[in-house]
Amino acid sequence: MKRIIIITCMLTAYLVNGQAFSGKGDQKFQLGANFQSHATGLNVSYDYGLGENISIGVSSSYALGVSGDLQDGVKDPSGNTVVEKAGFDDRFDLKARFNANIGNVINIDENFDLYPGLNFSLKNFGGHLGARYFFTTGFGLYTEAQFPIAKYKDNLTPAQELNNQFSVNLGAVFNL
Template identity: 50%
Template sequence: MKKFITLLFLASFGFTNAQQAFSGKGDMKVNVGANLQDGGSGIQGSIDFGLGENFSFGFVTTYLLGVDNFNGTYGGVVYANDYKPEFQDRFDAKARINANLSSVIGVEQLDVYPGLSLGLHNFGGHVGGRYFFTDGFGVFTEIGFPIAKYGNDNDVFDHLNNQATFSLGASFNL
């Protein structure tokens, strides 16, 4: 019961002392978290720079730590036991733009941001949200998806950076 009361107190303190999630031009946010997807999981880091009241640009990078090795035949080629992905199969970097909607939806503490990204493996989109408990710390979640893939899917691991992803973690206001 004590744990429940403590958790309830911390949650209510966080929501009553929440801070503005996106302040517009000059705003800078950094997200660090887990990247979850089919065939692997890893880390994601991003930075967004405010350009206007509801617009930002930034960069996002992911690196897959836990990737399933491949055994079998793909595209008519037989791969040796436990064929492992290389660095370029695990890594992705993208430039992105966001439409920051906190002032539009009327909730200052919550920044909902749909956007587009152009990366090493595809052109895609994303929808995310950030909630700030204090002036400098919050949480984020994001779903990313490819719109147009580069290449012809000839490699065993081409799917790793060309699928829907789910990310969550901590957000910092700089």
């Protein structure tokens, strides 16, 4: 019983040694899944700390699994295209992002970071709200909700709605 308690204490001390955001010069790499209406895909992002609570970065998403209509396109009986097939430009998005890292302001846990932010993408101007939790100094989990504030085009086709709608990312985060 003593051994189990000692091992548990040692593992607990090891796992709570992470730090969510350390300020200027802090670097984070996130790799995860992207979930949105009619598609699932990959999300990759990199953030660089400019100050105690500010970071900038870049994020990219690619929709891998799209619904059948968007994968093959749809034509009516007369041969007119009703739903366009989702091409590479519809599936891919690249964003420049700005984060306000407020984990140390709300002071829930030193391993937790909450970061609302804005992003300028190839598809829209939008916002995001994310949270990260670090289990060690180098590894943690993140989740992020992204939403468009202003779309660059009106009357979007269903294929153009990919990466231009509310989406959720979930994955791993690494301290660099």
